[in-house]
Amino acid sequence: MEIKITDKEMLEISFEDLKNFSETRMIHIPRKIVMNFIENGEVIGFVNFDMRYFNKNAYITYYLIPEERGKGKGKLMLREAVNFAFNELNLERLTAEVYEYNIKSINLLKRFGFKLEGQIRKGKYHDGKYYDILIYGLLKEERAG
Template sequence: MRFEISDAELVKIATDELRHFSETRFLNFPRKIVLNFFENDQPIGFVSFDVRWINRNAYITYYLIPEKRGKGLGKAMVLEAIKFAFDTLNMNRITAEVYEYNDASIALLRSVGFELEGVMKKAKYHAGRYHDIHIYGLLRENFGRE
């Protein structure tokens, strides 16, 4: 047996087997939604969602430029984005994957209501060693708007 590297599958998934796969395998809806944040007309960060429309779940990624950190802006951005995801995108849950060594991100997620749901052991390779990835989740019903 051999293999070739490609950007597309040559074998199609049978319709009755689609229930075993992520919806991203068969839907053409836009999955990535980005909210860019500005201060004084200058971009300072973003929050993006990788959306799974059928399951009403969005994977969150966020970034704030270094010179704006430590002022509560990151938390404000994430809170605004969460409200948007629940109220406008009609998500039921938001999922975050965070590397075990990212203490600031873990603290931010916990501060807005995310709960640790699981750990993927040694799933991230960085700087010559493997690290755990923590999986956090926030359900719409558990989100207390501030």
């Protein structure tokens, strides 16, 4: 058997078999929507939505530059993102993965009503040690903050 390493599959999946895969195999529209937060002409942070259109949910990632942390801006960004997700994108659910050592991010998610749904044990290697990845979810009807 020969092995060829490439950046994509060389075999096309039949339409019938697509039901066994995530929707990202079925549609070819942009999966990423990004809210960039700009202050005084400078980008200070973003919230990224990795969309799952058929299931009306998204994985979110957020980032705020270090100089702007501790000023309530992360809370403002997440509030805008949650409202945008549920009011404009008409999503039913948001999912966030956070490393167990990122206590500030965990507390921010909890403040908005995200609930711990699971963990990936030793899923993150950082600074010579393995850490768990915590999975938080928020349903449209549960939002707070």
